[in-house]
Amino acid sequence: MDVELQLAVENLLARYVHALDEGQLEQWTEFFIESSIYRITTAENHARGLPLSIIYADSRAMLRDRVTALRHANVYEAQRYRHTVSATLVERDGPNTARAVSHFHVLRIMHTGETILFASGRYLDRIRLNGAGGQPQFEEKIVVCDSRRFDTLLAIPL
Amino acid sequence: MDVELQLAVENLLARYVHALDEGQLEQWTEFFIESSIYRITTAENHARGLPLSIIYADSRAMLRDRVTALRHANVYEAQRYRHTVSATLVERDGPNTARAVSHFHVLRIMHTGETILFASGRYLDRIRLNGAGGQPQFEEKIVVCDSRRFDTLLAIPL
Amino acid sequence: MDVELQLAVENLLARYVHALDEGQLEQWTEFFIESSIYRITTAENHARGLPLSIIYADSRAMLRDRVTALRHANVYEAQRYRHTVSATLVERDGPNTARAVSHFHVLRIMHTGETILFASGRYLDRIRLNGAGGQPQFEEKIVVCDSRRFDTLLAIPL
Numbered sequence: 001m002d003v004e005l006q007l008a009v010e011n012l013l014a015r016y017v018h019a020l021d022e023g024q025l026e027q028w029t030e031f032f033i034e035s036s037i038y039r040i041t042t043a044e045n046h047a048r049g050l051p052l053s054i055i056y057a058d059s060r061a062m063l064r065d066r067v068t069a070l071r072h073a074n075v076y077e078a079q080r081y082r083h084t085v086s087a088t089l090v091e092r093d094g095p096n097t098a099r100a101v102s103h104f105h106v107l108r109i110m111h112t113g114e115t116i117l118f119a120s121g122r123y124l125d126r127i128r129l130n131g132a133g134g135q136p137q138f139e140e141k142i143v144v145c146d147s148r149r150f151d152t153l154l155a156i157p158l
Numbered sequence: 159m160d161v162e163l164q165l166a167v168e169n170l171l172a173r174y175v176h177a178l179d180e181g182q183l184e185q186w187t188e189f190f191i192e193s194s195i196y197r198i199t200t201a202e203n204h205a206r207g208l209p210l211s212i213i214y215a216d217s218r219a220m221l222r223d224r225v226t227a228l229r230h231a232n233v234y235e236a237q238r239y240r241h242t243v244s245a246t247l248v249e250r251d252g253p254n255t256a257r258a259v260s261h262f263h264v265l266r267i268m269h270t271g272e273t274i275l276f277a278s279g280r281y282l283d284r285i286r287l288n289g290a291g292g293q294p295q296f297e298e299k300i301v302v303c304d305s306r307r308f309d310t311l312l313a314i315p316l
Numbered sequence: 317m318d319v320e321l322q323l324a325v326e327n328l329l330a331r332y333v334h335a336l337d338e339g340q341l342e343q344w345t346e347f348f349i350e351s352s353i354y355r356i357t358t359a360e361n362h363a364r365g366l367p368l369s370i371i372y373a374d375s376r377a378m379l380r381d382r383v384t385a386l387r388h389a390n391v392y393e394a395q396r397y398r399h400t401v402s403a404t405l406v407e408r409d410g411p412n413t414a415r416a417v418s419h420f421h422v423l424r425i426m427h428t429g430e431t432i433l434f435a436s437g438r439y440l441d442r443i444r445l446n447g448a449g450g451q452p453q454f455e456e457k458i459v460v461c462d463s464r465r466f467d468t469l470l471a472i473p474l
Contacts, residue, residue, distance in 0.1 A: 001165055007317055014403035018417065021438075043238060080359060080462045082419060082436040084402045086242045087172035101176065103240060105265060107421060107436050113465025115433045117273045120240040120265050122179075146238045149271025159323055201396060244400045245330035261333065261398060263423060275431045278398040278423050280337075304396045307429025 002092065009090045009100045009127060012136045017083035017104075020156055025067040028157065030137075032060045033128055037140040040158055042148045043121065054145075055157070063157075070156070080109040081118065081156055093126065097139070100125045104143075106158060119158055121145040160250065167248045167258045167285060170294045175241035175262075178314055183225040186315065188295075190218045191286055195298040198316055200306045201279065212303075213315070221315075228314070238267040239276065239314055251284065255297070258283045262301075264316060277316055279303040318408065325406045325416045325443060328452045333399035333420075336472055341383040344473065346453075348376045349444055353456040356474055358464045359437065370461075371473070379473075386472070396425040397434065397472055409442065413455070416441045420459075422474060435474055437461040 012031070019028045032038065040055040057063050088102040105120035124142040131137030143158045170189070177186045190196065198213040215221050246260040263278035282300040289295030301316045328347070335344045348354065356371040373379050404418040421436035440458040447453030459474045 001162060001169065003161055003165055003319055004317060006165055006169075007319055007322055011317065011322075011405070014405050017403050017419065018405065021419070082421060082462055084242055084244075084400055084419060084421065086244055086400075086402055087175050089169070089172050089176065103175065103179070103242060105240060105242065107433065107462070109436065109462040113463040115436060115463055117265065117275075117433070120267065120273060146240055146265070146267040147271040147273055159320060159327065161319055161323055164323055164327075242400055242402075244402055245333050247327070247330050247334065259334065261337070261400060263398060263400065275423065275433075278425065278431060304398055304423070304425040305429040305431055 002090075005092060005098060005129075006088075006090050008129070008136055009098060009125075010085075010088055012127065012138075013085045013088060013100075013102060013123070013125075017085055020158075021081050021083055023156075025070060025156070026064075029060055029063045029067060030132070032063060032138045032141070033131055034060050036060055036063075036138055037142075038063060038138075038157075039141070040143040040145065042145050044148055046142075046144045066157070078111050082107040082109065085123070096129045098127045098129060098136075100127060104158070108155075118155070119145050119147070121158075160248075163250060163256060163287075164246075164248050166287070166294055167256060167283075168243075168246055170285065170296075171243045171246060171258075171260060171281070171283075175243055178316075179239050179241055181314075183228060183314070184222075187218055187221045187225060188290070190221060190296045190299070191289055192218050194218055194221075194296055195300075196221060196296075196315075197299070198301040198303065200303050202306055204300075204302045224315070236269050240265040240267065243281070254287045256285045256287060256294075258285060262316070266313075276313070277303050277305065279316075318406075321408060321414060321445075322404075322406050324445070324452055325414060325441075326401075326404055328443065328454075329401045329404060329416075329418060329439070329441075333401055336474075337397050337399055339472075341386060341472070342380075345376055345379045345383060346448070348379060348454045348457070349447055350376050352376055352379075352454055353458075354379060354454075354473075355457070356459040356461065358461050360464055362458075362460045382473070394427050398423040398425065401439070412445045414443045414445060414452075416443060420474070424471075434471070435461050435463065437474075 038057040039053045045052045090100045093099045102123045106118045108118035122144045126140040196215040197211045203210045248258045251257045260281045264276045266276035280302045284298040354373040355369045361368045406416045409415045418439045422434045424434035438460045442456040
């Protein structure tokens, strides 16, 4: 078992969800390499091998655009999110690459205080271990949501 | 602190919940030794020392039977589950054995997309560190559910 | 990455939530140094730098008083709680001190079996690494709740 690798990946995931839940969306894009793939899909589509995505980006520039759109839509401030990440399995995939699978779920806390289960599923990640500044970064992140019913149009990334 | 032991147990638990949530029930039985104890009980019964179980198996053969029954009942496909495991405390219990206690909860995602909190509680595990293929396996797994109200008849194992 | 430090802090947090969820409230106070700060506040107040607290204690004696009050109110037994802790980020803060930030959420399981999302948020911890008995203890624990709507008057600590 590669203890250092396991904890480095868990640390990356922890910083990732902290950035999202604290609303640091610009900082969130920094967790991806420039040519990264970011996809949100459903378990149903993923199991069938369908390429359908709820959100698809194949560069960090697209993620930056999405953040700008969210900032202008100005709905982000009205609610909070709280991610939980667990059960992270890591495998080395090359000298400087790893693959990881994790379970996640997200609570959404409305400004009224009401809390709902917003989304759950798996993160399927390919990670460059020595990314910008020597830190690990996502080369690919596929977010496979358990439910097909949810509203991401105006929501934060997952 | 035994870093390797801690992470080996967390890895076992992670693979266990991944197998369950991906519907790999046959593979799920492989996490147990042949003479393993698997029990689901409630916190109320457990606190009182009552031997009442919601589910009880004292061999892997019984777990395999249960999986066969679930496959024939054919209800498993209609919903998804998502486990979270956290707060795992590990203690070495012998040269090749450890005990672990974890918190878990499980979401159930219906085919309609609706998500509910299905169960929560503690895993009380006795683990053989050098099981089949040198991998850790459960000698005993007691699932202590917080709520006494739930439906496991047709559900996946916890 | 300091593997030992990371796992020592995760272990402290795991023991902390186990004590709470098993109703070992007297033992819970032992996780704090004598002059510890314990505060529950909301994300809204915390973001604005407001010193308002839902609960505030600046010594372990105050925490012990709170436990005594909860024991006399005698409501604690009527429900269960289940904490999840994840995404723990740790930084060394001095030769014998560390800071940690974690995500948490708590389920409340009523005696009827009904389960609700009770609270979610972040733990902001300052930890003395060599506390009583050489074990890590909290010098300061600020519980920042996502929602401003909740009832802690008669509930367990978070």
